[in-house]
Amino acid sequence: MIGRRLVNGVEGGTISADDRGLQYGDGLFETMAALNGKVRRLDMHLARLAEGCHRLRMPMPSSDQIESDCARVLEGLGSAVVKLVVTRGPGPRSYMPPAQPTLTRIVVSTAQQVSEVESGRPLNVRICETRLGRNPRLAGIKHINRLEQVLAGAELREPLVDEGLMRSTDDRLVCATAANLFMVHAGRLLTPQISDCGVSGVMRESVLRLAAQLGLEVEIGDFTLADLERADEFFLTNAVRGIRPVGHVEGLKTFVPGPMIARLREALETR
Amino acid sequence: MIGRRLVNGVEGGTISADDRGLQYGDGLFETMAALNGKVRRLDMHLARLAEGCHRLRMPMPSSDQIESDCARVLEGLGSAVVKLVVTRGPGPRSYMPPAQPTLTRIVVSTAQQVSEVESGRPLNVRICETRLGRNPRLAGIKHINRLEQVLAGAELREPLVDEGLMRSTDDRLVCATAANLFMVHAGRLLTPQISDCGVSGVMRESVLRLAAQLGLEVEIGDFTLADLERADEFFLTNAVRGIRPVGHVEGLKTFVPGPMIARLREALETR
Numbered sequence: 001m002i003g004r005r006l007v008n009g010v011e012g013g014t015i016s017a018d019d020r021g022l023q024y025g026d027g028l029f030e031t032m033a034a035l036n037g038k039v040r041r042l043d044m045h046l047a048r049l050a051e052g053c054h055r056l057r058m059p060m061p062s063s064d065q066i067e068s069d070c071a072r073v074l075e076g077l078g079s080a081v082v083k084l085v086v087t088r089g090p091g092p093r094s095y096m097p098p099a100q101p102t103l104t105r106i107v108v109s110t111a112q113q114v115s116e117v118e119s120g121r122p123l124n125v126r127i128c129e130t131r132l133g134r135n136p137r138l139a140g141i142k143h144i145n146r147l148e149q150v151l152a153g154a155e156l157r158e159p160l161v162d163e164g165l166m167r168s169t170d171d172r173l174v175c176a177t178a179a180n181l182f183m184v185h186a187g188r189l190l191t192p193q194i195s196d197c198g199v200s201g202v203m204r205e206s207v208l209r210l211a212a213q214l215g216l217e218v219e220i221g222d223f224t225l226a227d228l229e230r231a232d233e234f235f236l237t238n239a240v241r242g243i244r245p246v247g248h249v250e251g252l253k254t255f256v257p258g259p260m261i262a263r264l265r266e267a268l269e270t271r
Numbered sequence: 272m273i274g275r276r277l278v279n280g281v282e283g284g285t286i287s288a289d290d291r292g293l294q295y296g297d298g299l300f301e302t303m304a305a306l307n308g309k310v311r312r313l314d315m316h317l318a319r320l321a322e323g324c325h326r327l328r329m330p331m332p333s334s335d336q337i338e339s340d341c342a343r344v345l346e347g348l349g350s351a352v353v354k355l356v357v358t359r360g361p362g363p364r365s366y367m368p369p370a371q372p373t374l375t376r377i378v379v380s381t382a383q384q385v386s387e388v389e390s391g392r393p394l395n396v397r398i399c400e401t402r403l404g405r406n407p408r409l410a411g412i413k414h415i416n417r418l419e420q421v422l423a424g425a426e427l428r429e430p431l432v433d434e435g436l437m438r439s440t441d442d443r444l445v446c447a448t449a450a451n452l453f454m455v456h457a458g459r460l461l462t463p464q465i466s467d468c469g470v471s472g473v474m475r476e477s478v479l480r481l482a483a484q485l486g487l488e489v490e491i492g493d494f495t496l497a498d499l500e501r502a503d504e505f506f507l508t509n510a511v512r513g514i515r516p517v518g519h520v521e522g523l524k525t526f527v528p529g530p531m532i533a534r535l536r537e538a539l540e541t542r
Contacts, residue, residue, distance in 0.1 A: 007288055014285035015293060017278055017377045022286060023356065024417035025296025031364070056418070057425055083364060085294065088421075093302070093354060093381065095417060095424035095448050106288045110364065133468075135404030135440060138418060145416035146295035146366060147327070147409060150359075153366035154328055169406060177366050197404075 002111040003080065004073040008104060009065065019104055021087025024095065025144040027104070028052040028087075032070075032202075033114040033240045034080045039070050040116075041239065044202045049086065052141035061086050061103050073109035080109045081240050087144070116203070116242025117265040122257055123162040123236065123246045125176065127225065128152040131169045134196035142199050152177045163236060165228075165249065168197050172222050179238040180204035183231035184260045188217045190227065203237035210267050216260075225252065233258040243268060273382040274351065275344040279375060280336065290375055292358025295366065296415040298375070299323040299358075303341075303473075304385040304511045305351045310341050311387075312510065315473045320357065323412035332357050332374050344380035351380045352511050358415070387474070387513025388536040393528055394507065394517045396447065398496065399423040399435040403445055405467035413470050423448045434507060436499075436520065439468050443493050450509040451475035454502035455531040459488045461498065474508035481538050487531075496523065504529040514539060 007013025020026035030045040039045070046063055053060040070082055085106040091098045130152040138145065148166070156164045156177070163176045174192050175181055180201040183190040189211050194200045211218050228234065234246040234255045243265050245257035278284025291297035301316040310316070317334055324331040341353055356377040362369045401423040409416065419437070427435045427448070434447045445463050446452055451472040454461040460482050465471045482489050499505065505517040505526045514536050516528035 005288055013288070015288055015290070017276055017284070017286055017356075017379065019286070019293065020421075022290065022293045022298075022358070022377075023300075023415070024421050025415050026418060026421050027293075029294070056422070081364070085288075087293070093352070093379075095420040096427060097421055097425050099428070108288065108364075130408060131406060133404035133406030133409070135402060135419065137401060137422060138404070143418055144294070144296050145418045147297060147414055147416045148406065149366040150291075150295050150297050150368055151327070151408060154368050156367060157370070 002077070003109040005106070005108045006069050006073060007106050009069060015104065016090045018090045019087055020089060020091050021085065021104060021144055026088045026097065027085060027144045028056065029142055029144060030084045031240060032082045032084070033116070034074050034082050034109070035114060036078060037074045039082055041202050041206065042067070044205060048142060048200065048202060052143060055137065055141050056143065057097065058088055058101065059103065061105050065105065066107070069105065069107035073107050077109055077111050079112065079114045081112050081114065083108045114240060117269045118241060118244070121247065122255065123244055124160055124248045125163045125165055125246055126156060126161045126250045127252065128155050128164040128166050128177070130155065130166065132166050132174055132197035134168055134170065136196045139196050139198060140194045140200040149177045171224060173224055173228055174198040176236050179236035182207065182235050182237065183223065183228060184233035184258065185231055187260070188219060189260065190219045190223060192223055193220045201237055202239040203242060206268070207237055207243065207264060210264060214263070214267060229253055233260050235261050273348070274380040276377070276379045277340050277344060278377050280340060286375065287361045289361045290358055291360060291362050292356065292375060292415055297359045297368070298356060298415045299327065300354060300356045300413055300415060302511060303353045303355070304387070305345050305353050305380070306385060307349060308345045310353055312473050312477065313338070315476060319413060319471065319473060323414060326408065326412050327414065328368065329359055329372065330374065332376050336376065337378070340376065340378035344378050348380055348382050350383065350385045352383050352385065354379045385511060388540045389512060389515070392518065393526065394433040394515055395431055395519045395521070396434045396436055396517055397427060397432045397521045398523065399426050399437050399448070401426060401437065402440045403437050403468035405439055405441065407467045410467050410469060411465045411471040420448045442495060444495055444499055445469040447507050450507035453478065453506050453508065454494065454499060455504035455529065456502055459490060460531065461490045461492070461494060463494055464491045472508055473510045474513060477539070478508055478514065478535060481535060485534070485538060500524055504531050506532050
């Protein structure tokens, strides 16, 4: 795998065993697409990171440092995925965060074809048994406490399963393990609200902005598998893969990508 | 601070930035008391770790290796705290766990006076605003997704606050940030069930075993702050500090340690 890794700006750096990211999952991350050596939608990723820092009462690392790290790990790479991890850094054994933390900043690039409108076959997705616990204080932000996604990911081992849908403990359909979701009902765009679980994805936000620009009718609310069963089109979004149509939800329904997906992908491609 | 640290049995070892413990909080830990160079209740800690590995579908590390690591970090120390962290180890960027993970094992000792019946003043505790989200799949085990405890810990900065009580999102009183809790109602011992959030503490289990041996009436169930307000005695338990009486719950009630606490501490000391 081709790529580079910086820890606090140092190539080949390692992490101290007492890093709070490792001890408690006390940190945040962003997974970003880069094209032609430049991170796409970096401002939106930094905005979500800032919101995460605010919620975790952690200082925001310098955007200049992050941008400079990104430029360095992307040197010589055209298309790549860049993952940024920011933790509250090393500390003594105590849940209570240090008053003056020394953040740990990890930036890793992986050379990879990236397209927000890739032309692969529609996805085959599974409905995961693992649920999302609900806690408004941790919802929306991209923190490192991801055991629910890990357990859901373990349900997707078969090679023909592309992603897994996740429901909250109170049976709402919320997201996929590493993507947000959108349904189309009679020309209207529906997506779950991210109020007590799930992540507010950068591509979700981009699609909502596009929808507003296109004058589409949008409903952000609470939905269930029954709503998915009634949908005309169904697609997933994430920052690296863009808009991906779903072709089949195991045990529930087969979808054919329709005019809404085509319209949004076209609009996304031209912006 | 006096102590030693082993990473996969190597002194001074560091962690790879792609360790899943750091990337996703994909791991487990145990915090243990050691007296005279020996870990107390090691069998119970290993049993909880095994349950955690089973739930996270992770192989259990060798108990012999853990015991040998513990003995090494305790060399030359009398009384100490030993923290063990086991993660699913390094892996590529994906929630889906590797089919054959190479676990990371961290064992750290800190020289510290340890007493399960320490004679300090009764604790002053605060009721935290941060709630515990509910997910039965993650309840009871001591995994690394501890952001709720970190946020609750941030509420306890004043030096006179010893611990914080945590409620579930549905208003049940569940635990303290780093301890389980017991109330006494008219001679009966009450403790919250750990079914959808919270950790099943080793000292909680020890107290429940003692209570059974002493023929005490015990209720494991769902309780609220109203139940705490009606309690005659109130104490916290954890593996390092043992049984600690609470003297004051801010804004709720003042307690005086009574006969039940004395009886349990005496029984704990003699076993």
